Amino acid sequence: MKNQIVSIRRRALAASEEHAHALRERFAGSGTLVPNLISSPGSGKTTLLEATVRRFAGRYRISVIEGDVATERDADRIRALGVPAHQVLTGGACHLDARQIDGALSVADLMPADILFIENVGNLICPTTYDLGEDFKVALLSVTEGDDKPFKYPAIFSRAEVTVVTKADLLPYVPFDLEAVRGYVASLNPGGTLLVVSSTTGEGVDEWCELLASRLEDKRRP
Ligand SMILES: Nc1nc2c(ncn2[C@@H]2O[C@H](COP(=O)(O)OP(=O)(O)OP(=O)(O)O)[C@@H](O)[C@H]2O)c(=O)[nH]1
Ligand SMILES: [Mg+2]
Helix, strand or coil, X not given: CHHHHHHHHHHHHHHHHHHHHHHHHHHHHHCCECEEEECCCCCCHHHXXXXXXXXXXXXXXXXXXXXXXXXXXXXXXXHCCCCCEEEEECCCCCCCCHHHHHHHHHHCCCCCCCEEEEECCCCCCHHHHCCCCCCEEEEEEEHHHCCCHHHHCHHXXXXXXXXXXXXXXXXXXCCCCHHHHHHHHHHHCCCXXXXXXXXXXXXCHHHHHHHHHHHHHXXXXX
């Protein structure tokens, strides 16, 4: 029985890896940059995407895949800005998988796109190990969550190429040791980038958008 379960799990994992591989090839072919945004619920993923969409209006074709347990709320927020968005409802699951990304692309009009954002289900643990065919993972950490989160949930901060500290406008009001976070994230992920952003005031949004533009350029360079 135990062997059967292990074998089923292995097959499921292999199928998911195949899907992710096929997606990555597809995105390479279309020259689409795919960031996968991961954070606790409410850290500001959708708000950052709204700010990004506004900043890139008329410059890039953007589309978004939203993952949530329930409701179309996040996809509705993105669509309200005139950008194609598809909501994947996981019905309780705490992460997106590559098959769901494939499914979203086959039912929704999201391509061609210069940047396809994936907003994962709000969770700092489950989405960490799932490959969605993305170019890189982005970990968001809001200052109101507490500066201990990278210490308590190191896996996502060591895997995410980019860490975005969000809600920087609230730094004067909450205890949050930005330098301790900066130092620890750098030790977990020496090659990574950490940005400090407020989607409300616009602080750091230019740097975030420049990073995306530069990654897109790199991806398209022959
Ligand atoms: N002060 C401040 N509030 C922010 C900022 N960004 C987001 N918020 C607020 O934080 C709350 C959650 O933001 P969302 O963007 O919905 O967070 P999310 O990560 O997409 O949430 P889930 O999709 O539910 O996981 C909202 O009330 C936002 O207005 C910011 O930069 N500063
Ligand atoms: Mg959201």
